[in-house]
Amino acid sequence: MEHVLAVFPHPDDETFGKAGTIALYTKAGIPVTLICGTLGQLGRNMGKPFFATRETLPTIREKELRDACAILGIKDLRLLGLRDKTVEFEDPEALADRIETVLRELSPSVVMTYYPEHGVHPDHDGLSRATVHAVKRLPQAQRPVIYGSAVTKNAVEALGSPDIVNDVSEVLEIKLAAMRAHRSQSEAMMEKIERDLQDPKKKEKVEQTLKMERFWIYRT
Amino acid sequence: MEAIQREAIQTVLDKWQGQPLYLHLETTNGAYAALRSESPMAVCAYIRNGKIRYERGTIAGTGPYRIGLKMEDGWVYAEGLTDWEMDSQGRLLVAGHDSEGRLAIAFELSETPFPM
Numbered sequence: 001m002e003h004v005l006a007v008f009p010h011p012d013d014e015t016f017g018k019a020g021t022i023a024l025y026t027k028a029g030i031p032v033t034l035i036c037g038t039l040g041q042l043g044r045n046m047g048k049p050f051f052a053t054r055e056t057l058p059t060i061r062e063k064e065l066r067d068a069c070a071i072l073g074i075k076d077l078r079l080l081g082l083r084d085k086t087v088e089f090e091d092p093e094a095l096a097d098r099i100e101t102v103l104r105e106l107s108p109s110v111v112m113t114y115y116p117e118h119g120v121h122p123d124h125d126g127l128s129r130a131t132v133h134a135v136k137r138l139p140q141a142q143r144p145v146i147y148g149s150a151v152t153k154n155a156v157e158a159l160g161s162p163d164i165v166n167d168v169s170e171v172l173e174i175k176l177a178a179m180r181a182h183r184s185q186s187e188a189m190m191e192k193i194e195r196d197l198q199d200p201k202k203k204e205k206v207e208q209t210l211k212m213e214r215f216w217i218y219r220t
Numbered sequence: 221m222e223a224i225q226r227e228a229i230q231t232v233l234d235k236w237q238g239q240p241l242y243l244h245l246e247t248t249n250g251a252y253a254a255l256r257s258e259s260p261m262a263v264c265a266y267i268r269n270g271k272i273r274y275e276r277g278t279i280a281g282t283g284p285y286r287i288g289l290k291m292e293d294g295w296v297y298a299e300g301l302t303d304w305e306m307d308s309q310g311r312l313l314v315a316g317h318d319s320e321g322r323l324a325i326a327f328e329l330s331e332t333p334f335p336m
Contacts, residue, residue, distance in 0.1 A: 042266070043323075044250045050321040053221055053305065053313050054244065054328065083336065085251075085264070121251045153255065188320055 004030055005108035005144070006074075007099060007131045009037035009087050009123035011065035012182040017149060018112060019072055019175040020168020021213045026073030027171060033076040033106055035099065036065060037127050040185070042084040048187040060184050068181040071174060078102065088126030095130035100137050108144045111135060115148025115216050118155055136220050146218040155216070162214035169211050176210075221303040221315065224285050229304055232312050233277030233287070236329065243270040244328040245298060266326075269333050272296060284316055287327055298327040 004025050008014050014022060014034050025032050039058035046052040052060050062079075069077050080098060082090065103111075114128040128148065135143050150159055168175060179186050193210070196202040246266035253259040274289035274296070289296040300316035307313055309330070316325040328334065 042246070042248070042264075044248055046317070046321060046323050048321045050221070050303075050317055050323075053307070054246070054315065054323065054326045055307060055311065055313060055334065085266075120255050123251075151255070188322075 002030070003106050003108040004032045004110045004112065005035070005102060005106055006032060006112040007035045007037075007127060008113065009082070009121075009127045010040040010043075010084065011036060011061040012040065012068070012185045013114075013124070014065075014072070014074070015068050015175075015178045015182055017151070017213055019068075019178040020171050020211070021112070021147075021166045021215070022072050022074065023171035023174040023178075024166065024168060031076065032072070032074045033078065033102070033108070034069060034074050035078045035080060035102060037080045037087055038082045038084045038123065039065075039079070040084050043185060045185045045188060047184045048191065052184050057184065061182075064182045064184060068178040071178045071181055085123060087123040090126070092126075092130050092133060095127070096134040096137065099131050099134035103134055103138060103144070107142070110147055111144045112147045112215070113149070115150040115155075115159065115218055118148070118150035118152045118159065118216075120151050124151075132218060132220065140220075143220050146220065147215040148218040150214075150216050159216050163217040164215040166213045166215075167211055168213055172211060221305045221313065224279075224283065224301060224304045224314070226279050226285060229279045229285075229287075229312070229314065232306070232329075233279065233289075236312075236331075237274060237277055239331070240271060240273050242330045242333050243272050243296065244268050244326060244330075244334050245270070245296065246326040247300075247324065249324070250322065268336070287314065298325060300325045301327060 006014050022032050040061045041058045113131045114124040116128045119125040196206045248264040249259050251262050253262045274291045276290040278288050280286045285301040286299045301314050302316045304314045311330040314327040318324050
């Protein structure tokens with residue numbers, strides 16, 4: 001594998017549910033480029049206790065993203081400069097143009113994005129649709145494999161079992177560090193995870209969720 | 221941000237009465253509300269850099285607070301406000317946070333446009 005391209009709309013999308021897989025790539029010497037669409041300007045989480053305001057959040061989240069990238073070994077971060085919650089309203093052709101340019105520049109063998117219509121957040125689906133559209137513009141032989149993250153409740157019912165289940169145990173500490181780096185978004189979540197890890201009834205399930213990352217290949 | 225001081229906000233609202241202002245007004249229950257079964261659906265609305273001018277601006281309540289701006293042709297209304305600050309750029313930032321510290325509503329006024 002030569003290069004991995006990750007395309008996600010918000011700072012932290014590259015981390016939650018995916019950081020272990022990215023860390024395994026970079027640990028193996030495979031470069032990962034991240035395209036991040038927005039700065040998550042409209043996040044509801046402001047830290048716990050809250051320390052961000054609606055106006056400071058974008059700056060804080062960009063810093064958190066850069067810290068998480070450093071932890072995960074992502075050396076190439078590209079910001080699209082879009083605005084949170086508006087991705088699906090942008091011209092899809094123009095969005096695909098920007099992604100296609102990067103695809104042609106890097107020739108990645110794998111593209112990580114959300115699985116279209118299974119991203120839950122409208123920005124997830126807006127950007128994954130544009131990504132798939134960009135990939136389909138390439139000749140069949142040059143198309144990277146698309147690893148789709150499906151986070152809907154009915155993902156398995158609708159798409160079947162995941163095509164790829166990565167055990168990321170060996171990089172779990174790196175993954176947790178990246179999650180903590182997204183402090184404004186993860187403080188409440190980390191508090192709950194750490195509490196659940198102390199609960200014998202919940203421990204195994206939480207560990208499984210953290211250690212196993214699931215992807216569905218989107219066939220083009 | 222700190223807990224709302226009603227009189228301090230009222231002073232700002234009085235000062236800006238009748239002058240052109242930029243409004244950011246937003247309410248959200250989170251994009252994942254339905255996924256987490258917190259609510260049957262995700263609900264959010266926001267307007268950023270709405271240009272407004274009000275003839276009467278009032279903060280009311282005993283906490284959480286409400287703000288109403290009476291304009292020549294309509295109203296701006298916000299409920300569930302808990303925290304505030306005047307930021308370093310002289311903007312009035314008011315927000316309502318839930319028990320988990322998550323933003324549920326934002327009400328902001330500025331003499332200059334908010335950045336996009």
